[in-house]
Amino acid sequence: MPGSVLHAPPMPTAPVTPALLDALRSIVGDKGLILDEHEKQPFLTDWRGALTGQAGAVVRPADTNEVSKVVRLCHENGVALVPQGGNTGLVGGGTPWPTHQGIVLSLGRMNRVLAIDPIGYSITVEAGCLLEKVREIAADHDRLFPLSLGSQGSCTIGGNLATNAGGVQVLRYGNARNLVMGLEVVLPNGDVWDGLRSLKKDNAGYDLKHLFMGAEGTLGIITKAVLKLSPPLKDVCTAWMSIRDLQAAIEILSDAHQASEDNVGACELMTRAATDMVLRHIPGVQDPLKGDSPWYLLLEWSSSRARNDGTEGMSEKMENFLAEQLETGRVLDAVIAQNETQALNMWRVREGVAEAQRAEGPGLNYDISVATSDIPRFIDEGVKAAIQISPTIRPYQLGHIGDGNIHFSFKWPANMAPAEMLELSPKVTRAVNDLIVSMGGSISAEHGVGIEKLDELARCRSKTELDVMRTIKRALDPQNIINPGKVLRL
Amino acid sequence: MPGSVLHAPPMPTAPVTPALLDALRSIVGDKGLILDEHEKQPFLTDWRGALTGQAGAVVRPADTNEVSKVVRLCHENGVALVPQGGNTGLVGGGTPWPTHQGIVLSLGRMNRVLAIDPIGYSITVEAGCLLEKVREIAADHDRLFPLSLGSQGSCTIGGNLATNAGGVQVLRYGNARNLVMGLEVVLPNGDVWDGLRSLKKDNAGYDLKHLFMGAEGTLGIITKAVLKLSPPLKDVCTAWMSIRDLQAAIEILSDAHQASEDNVGACELMTRAATDMVLRHIPGVQDPLKGDSPWYLLLEWSSSRARNDGTEGMSEKMENFLAEQLETGRVLDAVIAQNETQALNMWRVREGVAEAQRAEGPGLNYDISVATSDIPRFIDEGVKAAIQISPTIRPYQLGHIGDGNIHFSFKWPANMAPAEMLELSPKVTRAVNDLIVSMGGSISAEHGVGIEKLDELARCRSKTELDVMRTIKRALDPQNIINPGKVLRL
Incomplete structure (x- = not known):
């Protein structure tokens, strides 16, 4: 979490010795071993550039047999290892700690x-x-x-x-x-x-x-x-609508399951503020629905059955549904994408948020979940709690509301000094996470724990739950050599 | 598994003493404690009457707090307990062993x-x-x-x-x-x-x-x-068809996903022999499709969207689909249920099998799964293997083919002596299970392991897999007091 200070765990594991390097080389060969500091860097830094760690070597086995031999070697020598895939995680799960003395085990060559x-x-x-x-x-x-x-x-x-x-x-x-x-x-x-x-x-x-x-x-x-695998989607209808309020969003989604024949593919919440942020920073994106309503939904219905002439496809169903929802007053205005370009544009508004946020300046991001029905209360109380700590903070709430998963984000005001951000960040984080805990939610809906949420997880889940996790970890990895210091401190 | 002889595991746990009974009574009260031998019986015998065990008491807590106290008491005293729900399992998972010295913990009163x-x-x-x-x-x-x-x-x-x-x-x-x-x-x-x-x-x-x-x-x-929860199903179409062979069944199902818009609710395989067995024993069931084709499918498509006038419902989609499949030669003949009574009758044929099998006499049942695409080869080779051991055994293969789950059953010939059944059963079981293992399948697709598949599981899964399971069990339950001797022998 930006602004929080995590202390690196002690790593009572063995260092990578020349003898170990020889043994590793005999397993994976020269092309499976990276020792050069410069070449190691991409494996030691997370893609955001937020975290950097250490490793005695980056080991890139060619198959399961080599992975098995490398892990056994580490096991026998008490050497720690950090498994790594594409290194695209958002919480440092694949990035070694600065105190890490072992290796990074990259699976990148096993790509068949x-x-x-x-x-x-x-x-x-x-x-x-x-x-x-x-x-x-x-x-x-x-x-x-x-x-x-x-x-x-x-x-x-x-x-x-x-x-x-x-x-x-x-x-x-x-x-x-x-x-x-x-x-x-x-x-x-x-x-x-x-x-x-x-x-x-x-x-x-x-x-x-x-x-x-x-x-x-x-x-x-x-x-x-x-x-x-699933059948491919052959009839997709994407709509963008302004809605009365958050409660309307939940009710629209609830009805949509039935009206679409259980074919709701996505239901994404957006705000006017988040939409405007995307329009400011991402060239070529169009506002799907002008106006200044505060809340929007991107609703996509998709079916694996190709549409035939004379049968009702997803867009006809969506049209009927939106007409009904306009009548209830939940939907204020709506537009259905008439072609793929328009659908793509709607998705670019939603998916452009990550990039727009980076361009907009520093802020805070929470990847949380609560019961779907609790989303309105969570957003209302969460924003209030943050504003109480920092009255000029700017909220951007959006996310996968069908999953109860909100990417609950804030931007600092343009003129705020970094020191002030650093001081306020842990307070906002604590307030948001306390609210989540009180509502039976999760402080990490999809991004995981890794390094960044390690201490908040320890604070937010019960001792009993953490004890069960630690018991399992200790039983399967008694030396604590497999990705140590991630998810749990032992 | 009928015919196999399972030896009861030693239970080095503490017996139920008068002092423990007093302590239990103080937690759950008199109405939560069953000591009378006659009243205990339903909790000590599985519903099929195949397994009977022992227990010092049946304890029926009223809430989680009472469960917690009972379990803690058992934990502190090293007393084993068997948790039990409705006692409807098919492998003895909820039935105590005859060597069980502890209690049965029935959750039946916690029914809110x-x-x-x-x-x-x-x-x-x-x-x-x-x-x-x-x-x-x-x-x-x-x-x-x-x-x-x-x-x-x-x-x-x-x-x-x-x-x-x-x-x-x-x-x-x-x-x-x-x-x-x-x-x-x-x-x-x-x-x-x-x-x-x-x-x-x-x-x-x-x-x-x-x-x-x-x-x-x-x-x-x-x-x-x-x-x-899900939206209720409001448009259901059930069809019964005779098919060319097992490969056709797999291909029909594969196409059905798309043609139904991913609305396949069930795809059940039946044979002529199994259908005839149901017709022999279950009164009032009609044969949905006369003829003597060896293989049948019950295919049900279901949607949560009510059918409106003028739109294409599940039955129109099914009709088009069956016409196409008849043309490919995979479907030989088919009938679509025209009303609920007809649909119910098709389901009674399929679901009547369990009852008909009991009426038909003794036999063997295997609840197995393989990759969906491997079903034809599994059934072919499995039947051959069984017939090689017992040439007069009668196969009844049916099941949830969409899940790769076959209820692979055999009936002994009417005149076979019980001693011969007892001798042949473990041989057939071993042949069937060896085939499953060689095909990467499961010897228990849905019924679990319990008591009955304990030793076959130990034989059929790798030492590595069993070791991981045991490591987890020992870590979480080091005294081995929670449902001991089920799933794994420690």
């Missing part, structure tokens, strides 16, 4: 698609496979891999699964963990768990795959996955 | 619906709530709780979640674990984990709820849950 089964709707890939590549190969076979993220050109499946990634299609398809049938995982002692099964149902013992997913590489290293 | 949020599509219930009650209360609020099982009038949500129940709606909605947003769990030391959050997204630390679901009560006791 191993099999695709269009009839069985599955694809088997190595962990280092780019998300975009998985999506493209699925599309080549008339199938959809629904996980969709801004970073899909550089993030990898292994990282997506280790962090249980979200994105804009969660409402319909669920988080990354819902898209997985089987996993292969290298355990902290180097053993390989072969759970690479193409099974939709398996109640033969504990479900281990769900434990490794979302653990951010602290319990084992995902090396392969069998992923579920 | 605590809250329903139709706008947020969620319902919060206690573990002892009947599945049927959850479904009814959801329906009263124009919502669907999709989990649907034959035993829904007597099974409880706690048991459904502890066993990650399946049923006939998995294809569309997923297993029980997919329907859960949050859990409250009493841990083996009596601590209460409050994970009762109404969150669709939560990446703040390890996902503990998925660990407790499917663990069959061996890691903790689920006491409350927040469940996801």
Whole structure:
């Protein structure tokens, strides 16, 4: 969290010695070993440039067998390792701490698609496979891999699964963990768990795959996955509407499930302020609906059935629905994209927020979730709490309301001194997170914990919950060598 | 597994002493304690009457606080406990072993619906709530709780979640674990984990709820849950068809996803032999499609959007689809249910199998899964393997093919001596399970492990996988007092 000061955990692990480097080289060869300081840098710094750590080497194995040997070597020597995929995380989960004495284990070379089964709707890939590549190969076979993220050109499946990634299609398809049938995982002692099964149902013992997913590489290293595919979407309707208030947003979404035949693909909340910020900073984006209403929704319905002449498609259904919602007074004004360009523009308004925020200047971002029905109260009270601490702070609330997931953001006023930001930031963070805890919400809906939310997690979840997590971590990784100092302090 | 001989594990736990009974009574009162041998019986015998165990007492707490106190008392005294819901399991997961010296902890009195949020599509219930009650209360609020099982009038949500129940709606909605947003769990030391959050997204630390679901009560006791609701289904079309062969079944299903707009609700495989068995034993059931084709499908498409005049509903879509599939030669003949009575009759053929099998006489049942695309090869080779062991055995293969889940069943010939059945059973089981393992499948797709599949699980899953499970079990329940001797032998 910007502004909070995290102290690096002590790392009582062994350093990378010349003998260890020789042993690593004998496993992965010269092309699997990066020792040069300059070449190591991209693996030691998170992509935002916010965090930088250390590592004695970056090790890039070519296959599961090499991963297993590297991990076993580390295990036998008490050397810590940080698994890393595309290094696109937002909380430092894949970035080593400055006190890290071990290695970074990059899965980037393991980037093969191993099999695709269009009839069985599955694809088997190595962990280092780019998300975009998985999506493209699925599309080549008339199938959809629904996980969709801004970073899909550089993030990898292994990282997506280790962090249980979200994105804009969660409402319909669920988080990354819902898209997985089987996993292969290298355990902290180097053993390989072969759970690479193409099974939709398996109640033969504990479900281990769900434990490794979302653990951010602290319990084992995902090396392969069998992923579920879906039929491609062939009839998509995107609409943009101004709405009465936040309660209306919840009610519109509630009705939309039924009216769309359970085909709601996305329901994204935007504000006038966030829209204007995008229009200020991102060239070529059009305002889908002029006016100065404070709240907007981007609503997308999508079906895998191509529209035939004479049948009712998604846009006719959306039209009827919006007419009804206008009558109830929940929708004030609305426009349906008439072509792909218009739909794309609506999405650029929504997805341009991240870039616009960077251009707009420093601020605070919270990736939170509460029960969908609690969103209006959370936003109302959260903004009030922040303004009480900093009366000139500018709120930008938006997000995946269908998932109860708000990207709750603030920008500091233009003239505020960095020292003041630094002083106020932890206070706002604490107020927001306390509100979340009081409402039974999550301080990390989709981005994970990594380094940045480590101490807030420890503060916001119960001792009992943290104890169970620590018990599992200690049992599976008693030396604390697999991504130490992430998610939990031991 | 009928015919296999399971030896009861040693139970080095403390017996139920008079002092412990006094302490239990002071927690749950007289009405929460069953000591009478006759009254205890229903809790000590599984509903099929196949397994009977022992318990010093049946304890029936009224709320989470009482569960916590009972578990803590057991923890402090080293007394084992078997958590039990509706006692409708098929593998003895809720039945104590004959060597069990501790108590049965029945959740049956904790049967309240605590809250329903139709706008947020969620319902919060206690573990002892009947599945049927959850479904009814959801329906009263124009919502669907999709989990649907034959035993829904007597099974409880706690048991459904502890066993990650399946049923006939998995294809569309997923297993029980997919329907859960949050859990409250009493841990083996009596601590209460409050994970009762109404969150669709939560990446703040390890996902503990998925660990407790499917663990069959061996890691903790689920006491409350927040469940996801869906819009009710308002346009359902059920069809029955004879098909060319098993490969055709897989291809029909593959195409159906798209043609139905991803609205396939169920795709159930039946054989002529299984249909005839139902017709022989269940009065009032009609054959949906006369003829002697060997393979049939029950295909149901369902949408949450009511059908309006002039728009294309599920039945028009199904009609077009079946016409196309007839042309490809995959479908030989088909009938679409013209009203609810006809649809119900098709389902009675499929669901009557369990009852018809009991009437038909002794046999073997395997609840297995493989990759959907592997079903034809599995059935072909599995039947051959069984017939090689017992040439007169009669196969009945049916099941949820969309989930890759086959209920792979056999009946012994009418004149076979019980001793011969007993001799052949373990051989058939071993051959079937070896085939499953060689195909990367599961020996328990939906029924779990419990007592009955304990030793086959140990044989069929890798040492690495079993080690990870044991490590987790030992870490969370070091005394092995929570449902000991289920899922894993320690």
